[in-house]
Amino acid sequence: MTATPPLRIAVLGTGMMGLRMARRLCEAGHQVQAWNRTRAKAEPLAQAGATVHDHAADAVRQADIAISLLESGPVVAQVLFEQGVAQAFRPGSLFIDMASIQPHEARDHAARLGEMGLAHLDAPVSGGTVGAEAGTLAIMVGGKAADYQRALPVFATLGRPTHVGPHGAGQLAKLANQMIVGITIGAVAEALLLAAKGGADMAKVREAISGGFADSRILQLHGQRMVERDFAPRARMHVQLKDMRNALATAHEIGFDAPVTTLFESLYAQGVEHGLGELDQSGLFVELASRNAMQ
Numbered sequence: 108m109t110a111t112p113p114l115r116i117a118v119l120g121t122g123m124m125g126l127r128m129a130r131r132l133c134e135a136g137h138q139v140q141a142w143n144r145t146r147a148k149a150e151p152l153a154q155a156g157a158t159v160h161d162h163a164a165d166a167v168r169q170a171d172i173a174i175s176l177l178e179s180g181p182v183v184a185q186v187l188f189e190q191g192v193a194q195a196f197r198p199g200s201l202f203i204d205m206a207s208i209q210p211h212e213a214r215d216h217a218a219r220l221g222e223m224g225l226a227h228l229d230a231p232v233s234g235g236t237v238g239a240e241a242g243t244l245a246i247m248v249g250g251k252a253a254d255y256q257r258a259l260p261v262f263a264t265l266g267r268p269t270h271v272g273p274h275g276a277g278q279l280a281k282l283a284n285q286m287i288v289g290i291t292i293g294a295v296a297e298a299l300l301l302a303a304k305g306g307a308d309m310a311k312v313r314e315a316i317s318g319g320f321a322d323s324r325i326l327q328l329h330g331q332r333m334v335e336r337d338f339a340p341r342a343r344m345h346v347q348l349k350d351m352r353n354a355l356a357t358a359h360e361i362g363f364d365a366p367v368t369t370l371f372e373s374l375y376a377q378g379v380e381h382g383l384g385e386l387d388q389s390g391l392f393v394e395l396a397s398r399n400a401m402q
Contacts, residue, residue, distance in 0.1 A: 113136045113137050113138055114137045114138070114171065114172055114260060114261065115137075115138045115140070115169060115170045115171050115172070116132055116137050116138065116139050116140070116170055116171075116172050116173070116174060116261060117139075117140040117141075117142070117163075117166040117167045117169070117170035117172070117173040117174065118132070118139060118140070118141050118142070118152075118157075118166075118173075118174050118176070119142050119143075119163050119166065119167075119173060119174065119175045119176070119177060119186060119192070120142075120143060120144075120175060120176035120177040120178075120206070121141055121142075121143040121148050121149040121152065121176070122143070122148065122176065123236050123239075123340075123341075123342075124176050124205075124232070124235075124236065124239050125143070125174075125176035126148065126149075126151065126152065127236060127239035127240045128174070128176065128205075128239050128244075128265055129141055129152050129155075129157060129174075130151075130152060130155050131239075131240075131242050131264050131265060132261070132264055132265075133152065133155035133156045133157050134155065135264040137261075137264070138158075138169075138170075139152065139155075139156070139157040139158070140157065140158050140160060140165075140166040140167070140169045140170050141157045141158065141159050141160065141166065142159070142160045142161075142162065142163045142165070142166040146159065146161060162190070163186050163190055163191075163192045164190060164191040164192050164194070164195035165195070167192055167195050167196050167200070168195045168196075168197070170197075170200070171197060171199075171200055171201070172200065172201045172202075172203065172257075172258070172261060173192075173196070173200065173201070173202050173203065174203045174205055174261070175202065175203070175204045175205060175206055176205050176206055177206045178206070179206070179208060179349070180206075180208035180209050180212030180213075180216075181212075183204060183206060183208060183212070183216060184212070184215075184216065187202070187216065187219075187220070188219065193219070193220060193223055193225065194223075196223075196225050198224050198225075199224065199225070199226070200225055200226070201225070201226040201227075201228065201254055201257060201258060202216075202220055202225060202226065202227050202228070203227075203228045203230050203258055203261065204216065204227070204228070204229050204230065204231075205230050205231060205232055205246075206231065207231045207278070207281050207285070207346075207349075207350055207353070208229075208231075208278060208353070209278065209353050209356060209357055210229075210249075210275035210276075210278040210279050210282070210357055211275065211357070211360065212278075213227075213229035213249065213274055213275045213277070213278045214274045214275040216229075217229070217250065217274040217275075218274075226250075226251070226254045226257075227250060227254070227274065228248055228249065228250035228251075228254050228255065228258055228277070229248070229249045229250065229274060229275060229276075229277040229278050230246050230247065230248040230249070230250075230258070230262070230268070230277050231246075231247055231277055231278060231280075231281035232244040232245060232246050232247070232265070232266065232281075233245040233247070233281065233284045233285075233288075234266065235341045235342050236341045236342075237341065238266060239265075242264060242265055242266055243266050243267070244265050244266030244267070245266060245267055245269075245284070246262050246265065246266050246267060246268040246269070247268075247269060247271050247276075247277045247278075247280035247281050247284070248262075248268050248269065248270045248271060248276075248277045249270075249271060249272055249273060249274050249275050249276035249277030249278065249279070249280075250270075250273065250274050250277070251273075252270065255268075255270045279357070281350075282350065282353060282354040282357060285347065285350035285351065285353075285354065286350075286351070286354050286365075286367075286368050288325065288347070288388070289347050289350065289351050289368075289371050289375065289388070289391075290367055290368065290371050291323060291325040292325055292329050292347075292388060292389055292391055292392075293371050293374060293391055293395070295323075295325055295326050295329060295330050295333065296333060296389070296391050296392035296395050296396075297395055298312075298321075299312060299313060299330065299333055299334070299392075300392070300395055300396055300399060300401060303401065304399060304401060309333075309334055310334045313326065313330045313331070313334055329387075329388075329389040332387060332389045333389055333392045337387075338386040338387045338389060338390045338392075338393065339387060340385060340386060340387045341387050341388075342387065342388050343384065343385055343386065343387065343388065344375060344378055344379055344383050344384050344385070344386050344387070344388055344390045344391065345379050345384035345385070346388070347375055347388040347391075348372065348375040348376055348378075348379055348384075351368055351371060351372040351375055352372060354368050354372075355368055355369060355372055374391060374394065374395075375391060377394060378390065378391055378393070378394035381394060381397070
């Protein structure tokens with residue numbers, strides 16, 4: 108049970124991340140109202156104590172705080188403003204968007220909700236399904252300090268939050284995170300493939316450089332997946348591509364040159380074009396291996 112009184116929380120979007128996060132909120136004793144466009148994906152939460160709804164607006168009517176884990180900025184806007192969700196909120200309710208969208212979209216949603224007397228935080232996460240399951244997500248939060256404080260009991264169940272600035276700043280932090288993740292996955296894949304192409308044992312090379320300056324969580328987790336050829340999706344290639352494109356769109360918007368991200372966006376795009384979009388993001392290894400005629 109939670110140390111604070113149970114909260115009434117709506118979870119909109121119960122895909123790979125949302126399902127696990129909603130389950131943790133249920134286990135913490137909160138009253139969870141769940142909705143997903145495909146209801147069957149939300150149904151498992153009923154066993155954890157959540158109430159599953161056919162319509163998103165019905166889910167938020169029973170909640171004081173709503174969490175969104177939807178696919179993209181346009182989908183968030185559609186659910187909020189075209190499906191009656193914003194109008195169905197109780198006055199003063201807090202909407203926490205934990206999806207990864209563009210910063211300007213987060214600022215627009217915050218402004219529109221604010222005009223309706225509703226609070227908004229953009230709070231994208233990093234840590235994948237493993238972090239969602241364990242409650243160890245890194246949570247990057249943009250918005251007003253008072254709203255951040257109000258959301259802390261929710262965040263405490265899900266991971267480690269950091270208030271990084273005003274509306275949109277959480278999404279900027281997530282873009283920075285995804286740039287580093289996507290680029291580092293490529294660096295690890297290319298380096299391990301080079302070693303293998305030259306005749307070294309790829310698994311032993313990964314072991315040898317662990318603990319040195321090249322070590323990272325990417326080397327440990329994604330590098331191991333590459334060694335084992337385990338590309339079952341935790342976070343998919345096409346999602347990583349979306350994040351890289353969001354980063355480039357934001358860079359263009361603010362007049363920032365991002366040549367490294369531009370290169371890796373093209374590599375992920377080619378991997379997706381070659382049918383790798385549903386692989387784990389470490390599946391960029393497969394694209395790079397194919398370029399070098401390596402299995």
